[in-house]
Amino acid sequence: MEKCALPLPPGFSSPNFDSACKELRRVVGDDHLVISGDRLAGYFDPYSPGLADAYAPSGAVLPASVDEVRGVLGVANNYRLPLWTVSLGRNYAYGGAAPCLKGSMVLDLSRMRAIEVNAELAYALVEPGVTYLDLYKFIRDKTYPLWIDCPDPGWGSVLGNTLEHGIGYTPYGDHAGHQCGMEVVLADGEIVRTGPGAMTGNPAWPLYKYAFGPTLDGLFMQSNFGVVTKIGIWLMPEPETFSVMEMMFRREEDIVPMIDALRVLRLDGIVPTATIANWMRIAAGNTTRAEWYDGKGPLPQSAIDRLTKEMGIGYWGMRFGLYGREKILAEQRKAVEGAFSHIEGMGLAVATYRRGEAIPPEHATLAGIPSVDLMPLNWLGGAGAHIECPLVVPMQGAEFLDLYRRRTELFNAAGFDHYCGLTSTTPRVFINTGSIIFDRNDAEQCARARSLGKALIEDAHKRRLAGYRAHISEMDLVASQFDFNDHAAMRTYERLKDALDPGGVLSPGKQGIWPKALRQARGEGGETP
Amino acid sequence: MTAAPATDRRDVIKLGGAAALALLVPDAVAAAVRASSLTPSAIVVADPRYRESLVFAGSLERQGAKVLTLASDRATTWFGAIAPHLPHCLRRLTGLTLESDLFILERLAESSGARTCYAGLHDWRCRSGVGHTLSGTIDLEGVADALLNGREEWVEGLGEALVAAKDGRPAALRLQLKCAAPSGRGPRSFVSWQMRWAV
Helix, strand or coil, rough: CCCCCCCCCCCCCCCHHHHHHHHHHHCCCCCHHCCCHHHHHHHHCCCCCCCCHHHHHCEEECCHHHHHHHHHHHHHHHHHEEEEEEECCHHHCCCCCCCCCCCCCCEEEECCCEEEEEEECCEEEECCEEHHHHHHHHHHHHHHCECCCCCCCCCCCCCHHCCEEEEECCCCEEEEHHHEEEEEEECCCCEECHHHHHHHCCCCCCCCCCCCCCCHHHCCCCCCCEHHHHHHHCEEEEEEEEEEEEEEEHHHHHHHHHHHHHHHHHHHHCCCEEEEHHHHHHHHHHHHHCCCCCCCCCCCCCHHHHHHHHHHHCCEEEEEEECHHHHHHHHHHHHHHHHHHCCCCCCCEEEEECCCCCCCCCCCCCHCCCCCHHHHCCCCCEEEEEEEECEEEEHHHHHHHHHHHHHHHHHCCCCCCCCCCCEEECCCCCECEEEEEHEEECCCHHHHHHHHHHHHHHHHHCCCCECCCCCCCHHHHHHHHHCCHHHHHHHHHHHHHHHHHHEEEEEECCHHCCCCHHHHHHHHHCCCC | CCCCCCCCCEEECCCCCCCCCCCHHHHHHHCCCCCCCCCCCEEEEEECCCHHHHHHHHHHHHHCCEEEEEECCCHHHHHHHHHHHHCCCEEEEEEECCHHCCCCCCCCHHHHHHHHEEEEEEEECCCCCCEEEEEECHHHHHHHHHHHHHHCCCCHHHHHHHHHHHHHEEEEEEEEECCCCCCCCCCEEEEEEEEEECC
């Protein structure tokens, strides 16, 4: 991580900042306001491609309760202190805990760690500091017959990942889609519960997603309109049988029939979710680049051929789980085999586990068992990092192959190998991840990574495709691409922002949404208005 | 990875040195994977995929450290094998691993008060030689000496030097050894590291 001096919040003098900090200490206690020392390192972007200084926070404040959140918001509004809300700040490929606006105070909710699980109705209520590891352990310790769904790695916040539209690998992999019930503290300190939760004591709060009237939950996802302090999430009943189907396909162009066959299986519900990886994603999960090639630039085709041959992998791999009763799964497995059997050279492996059987680490995430490993970041050696520019792409084979080849060109032109993944948690689209893996201690690689990220986003826009998430340094760019009717969506977001957060203290710049006082500077590309 | 201390930086370039790399000593590997049953004050983690990591761990085990093999899920290693020792007497956690493993363990350990007092990046399989970039708040001279002048088994020498290193001022060193590329296969770089807990 780059070292840099801490900035003051925009417009603050040192005495003014000291005064705000004194008031924040009164709310959270001395130990829970961090403006110096080693603990601050955790609020910088650890994977920053050379931009850590431009996104440095002024400090962090850690409330432990909804009341303390309200107290912090009161101080922030009095001083016009910009806050940057994080649950745990482990959204590393997108900026970690670092704010969009330099000098913001990080509002770190990691001390709020309450978990409540209802085993009969299969849901959990969690606060922001609860990790997937925590929730998994809680359910396992209570021996509830329930599975969670977790992203990979699984050390992040359940609430934070859900609000960011994170994804996992079981039928509950669309995390926002399985969220139900939300508690939000608005900028003025008002506490709102969504859906049936708007009625005190209504038991359907974590059970029914809608409301009597507008459904508010989506307004608080990937947004800066409030501070979400609790969500409900649905849990999956432990299936009687769980099958893992893993397939390999030999040629780059096999992606066309793969996707077209998968689409049919996804739409008719036979396959509940799926992940596809190209050769590099498979290789980087198990080996490092120097084991295959140590020249400059991307791996030559001869090295890719040797790699796939020696590792016994295809150009593409695909895997997914099937979940349910054995007789039904047997039919589903037959349908899957039939759907892909026409693709020459397809390899298939199936593993099946009955309820209660141990599931090995290689299949853990498909069973909602969280783990932490960042092996792909070691691909180039050095201090590995990555940034992501994931796209939402329709599930159409030929169109995707064209996109894939173009993105390979861009990766290779920047001197990187193309790391490509496709995850389908809803049946009509993929989230197309394309990790830009680089050595964060190498300034030249950082510069190339930044340029490539921008190029990928701009190239996608030419195809009218866009990111579903973005690194903090690219949020304005991605937001600007949603241009229908001269950016009517952004104007609507801004009207909501002005109404709900008139002081503009909540996460300025998040998803390209700036408060009124800072909009002009955003338009001019200013870093610290 | 924790930011390198910025003071007292110097570069050491040693040209023409030979650095044939370690030949495995089977006994050392066997020792490395054997776990001590004693409550340890020092733990060394070993990545069973890499001989270098096992040899390094073996060198520390011979000086009293308990060896833990990294699980494929690093959270299991931390919560299941390392963290239980924290309330008692664990003071030092060391390893020669891939860099991502240090990144993960630092973050899992941060709430326990751990501080990384040393990290060395070993770019040892590049085409033009071997580079070592060291930083920390321990006396790095002994570590550098072990890498520059030590035996052919630099990994083992490194482990011994780390055990012997005293506390020092924040410092950083960069060593570049011109030598033949090592034979065999493996990752281009490892990181050696040490975390400590205050007594």
